[in-house]
Amino acid sequence: MNLTLYVWRQKDAKDSGGFEKYTDECKDISEHMSFLELLDVVNERLIEKGKMPIAFDSDCREGICGTCSMVINGRPHGPWKKTTACQLHMRAFKDGDVIYIEPWRAKSFPVLQDLMVDRKALDDIVQAGGYISTNCGSAPDANSVQIGKEIADAAMDAAACIGCGACVAACPNASAMLFTAAKISHMNTLPQGKPEAGKRTLDMVNAMDQAGFGNCSNHLECEAACPKDIKATVIAEMNRAYAKASLTKR
Secondary structure (H helix, E strand, O other): OOOEEEEEEOOOOOOOOEEEEEOHHHOOOOOOOEHHHHHHHHHHHHHHOOOOOOOOOOOOOOOOOOOOOOEEOOEEOOOOOOOOHHHOEHHHOOOOOEEEEEOOOOOOOOEEEOOEEOOHHHHHHHHHHOOOOOOOOOOOOOOOOOOOHHHHHHHHHHHOOOOOOHHHHHOOOOEOHHHHHHHHHHHHOOHHHOOOHHHHHHHHHHHHHHOOOEOOOOOOHHHHHOOOOOOOHHHHHHHHHHHHHHHHHO
């Protein structure tokens, strides 16, 4: 298939940036390619012409690391639901399609170059409380702490978050509440995380606010864009935990 790409090119955070059009570099594209393989092909052809390749993030290319952060035709990770950009295949498009590719758009995610953004703000939230500090000695036996299936399932569903930031990119307020709530919920739900649940919630929510993310206003775009199908109910759980922790602290 032959495509037309409009790719956001930006030298660094200080550069204003803009879209550049690519047509010759997007000819004879196989429908079996992944979207990142398309960008690899385009970059090879740009290098052959002596031009700068498109900078973009990727690592595992298996949909589990969350680094392939880009907006494709106005949707984080592209048109397929529950799919990261690296797992999106070109059969999702048709011959002659025009595709716009741009980076995450959020104040807390400054553009490093082209499609690469600095998502350190998400790491700061996790560092604020996304851990269990209780000294447990050596690793306990797997079955020594009995956990009900519903609790285990809820914790695993929240733990599926890969920290890609699609929820932030999709939200009109650039809110990171789905990400933060998922990280809080998967630890607060389990017995091992209960002792520090209050402090964890307060610290991580405060870190989220300090990073400059917006607040949730129930657009639910975050849930729609999440490649791991994390439900917005974790936000309600986080809000209840935050209210309880705030009262307990007082």
